Each structure stands twice: as structure tokens, then as C-alpha cells.
Amino acid sequence: MSLRKAYLLIFILLLVDQVTKIYIKTNFILGEEVEVFKWFKILFIENDGMAWGTVIPGVYGKLFLTLFRLVAVGGIGYWLWDSIERKNSSNYLIVAISLILAGAFGNIIDSVFYGIIFDDSQQEVATLFADQPYGTWFHGKVVDMFYFPFWHGNLPSWLPVWGGKEFTFFNAIFNIADMAISTGVGILIFFNKKAFHHE
Template sequence: MIPKSFSLKNSILLIALVLLIDQISKVYIKTNFVLGEEVEVFSWFKILFVENEGMAWGARIPGEYGKLILTLFRLVAICGIGYWLWDSVRKVSPRVLIVAISFIFAGAMGNIIDSVFYGLIFDSSSNQVATMFPPDGGYGTIFHGKVVDMLHFPMWKGYLPDWIPFWGGDYFVFFEPVFNIADSAITTGVFLLILFNKKAFPKKDKEQDSKPSESTEGTSQD
């Protein structure tokens, strides 16, 4: 019988598996690809090595300390997600909720590893294949690493019809963003929460404020 909940041990194993796949893929890309290098697997799927210095969609926090603020925010967020996971396991929450949180935690942790450590353990990938643990030091300092992305799915490219408002006639790529395994894990977790929302957050049956009192055995007779 499949258990309705998910143990903390199983959650840790799932997180470790996602992190392992994520980090192996990133280290391989960093040590075998030059920044911007592309390999076509299918016409709709390519391995494209890019580095993300900031948030999703390439957004950045401006200023000298923008990157540091972003990394520290990620560390605070991962602590919150970790507590959410621990509390959900403690309360024997539905399995789909714990699995979803585990995916989100693993994905967030995978990108945090890049942000915190990659600047120390890799040199630059610009115009060269990066070296892991270079003798002259990495390309950055702690908390200033860049997130490695490589999964690209340009399923459709072309010019949009002129009748489309605002974007008509523009060149458009679907799907343009480049992401990684960690991003995929976060997306999977969020997707599970949306798709199985009622199972993940079941509404507790409202107990009646008062139960009808049971009649005493026998009835009183005049």
C-alpha cells in the first residue's frame, strides 16, 4: 500500500538526487563548454551554455552589493522552505505537498550552491573552458558566483503575424529562456502544488460545534 505521506528520509533522498543531477550537469558544462557554446540535440532542443548573474529572466539587482543582497536573500528563503518542509513532514501532511516542497527546496539549493561557491572553484568561461579549482583562484569571491544554465528549448522561431497587437511583425522564439535542472525542479514543485492543490492543502472537515445529546436509556414514566 502506498503511504499517504512522505517521510523526512525520503525527502532527503529526493533532494540529494536532484542536487546530484543538477551539480553534475553544471560541472560538466563548466569544464567542457565555452560560454555561449551551443550543441543541437534536436531542432527543438539545444544545450546552450549561459551564466545567469541575477534572478530569473536575467533580471539583476543594481548596485555594487546587488549580487550579495540577492544571494543572502536566497539563503534566507531556503531556510524558510526548509522549515516548511520539516513542519509538513512533522504534521504528516499529504505526500504530494511534501514531494512538491522537496523539489522546490532542491532546486533553490542547487542554484544557491552556484551563487555561493562557483566564483571560488571555477575560473572564467569567457573564450575558454573553465578549470575547476584553478591554482590562481576563481573568477569571483564567495556569494558572487554565477548560476550555470544550459537547457534551451526553441520550439518555434519566426515572425509573428502583423495582426497581433503590440508584437505583430516582431521576431519571436518559443521557448526562449535557458534554464537548468534546479530551475526545472522548482517548476515541477510549483506545478504539483497548482495541479494537486486540493490534495496538497485539504480542507479539514468542520466539526459540529455541538453534538446532539443522547437520550438516557429508557424514558421516564409518570
């Protein structure tokens, strides 16, 4: 795969990711939910930290996380260029890196810009390019919306630790960027030999 095709894939993913996020931000109130199917819902939440809602504590935690993401994207971008231009790597690896790069960059856009272009989504639909934004540079919140609660109920009481407790499978809420990252990592794991085979 050429560098141009890899960039095109990244651009398309970024476009779809940002269009869906902006649509959700400008049409949903925080916490609003629409049931598409019993097992698939659109649920608008905002994520302050890393994967699964993890946060770095402290005043500068969010800033550190965003700067770390920027450095990581630079490294992944170099990895993509090096894999195509110098190492003639397999398409499996190039697609995987492109997906990971697009996903990481998609969530960085939220973190860097959303705090200064949107107002608050609590109790009202957010306004794009608001006069009173909810945050500052590098302190935006990542928009998540896809929710697949395939099963919800109480676990059998004979199970150790979790027995008798309420449980939802699959409980994560995510976005297109997260899907791209997960798919890219999945390709690296499940197609490892093909991904790291040089053409």
C-alpha cells in the same frame, strides 16, 4: 512520505543538478551550443541574477540576492520538516516542497561557491578549483544550459504590439534546479486540493 525519503529526493536532485552544471562549465565555452534536436539545444549561459536573468542593481545587489536565497532556503527547509513531522501533510505537498528546496539550494551552491572554484568561461573552458577564480564568495554565476526553441519566426503583422517582430517560443534557458522549482510550484498550483489535504 518520511523525512528521510524527502532528503533522499533532495540529495539526488542536487547531485544531478551539480553534475550537469560542472560538466557544462568544464566542457563548454560560454555561449557554446550543441543541437540535440531542432527543438532542443544545450546552450551554455551564466545567469547573474534571479529568474529570467533579472538582476538587482548596485554593488551589493548580488550579495543581497544570495543572502535572501539562503534565508528562503532555511524557511522552506522548516516548512518541509513541519509538514512531515508535525502536520502529517500529503505526499503531494511534501514532494512539491522537496523539489522547490532542492532547486533553490542547487542555485545557491552556484551563487556561493562557483565564483571561487572556477575561472572564467569566456573564450576558454573553465577549470575546476582554478588558481585564479573569476569571482568571490557569494558572487558566483548560476549555470544554465537547457534550451527548447520550439518555434522561431516572425509573428503575423496583424498582432497588436508584437506584430511583424521576430519571436522564439520557448525562449528561456534553464537548469535542473530551475526545473525542480517549476515542477514543485506546478504541483502546488495544479494539485492544490490534494497538496494541502492532510493524511
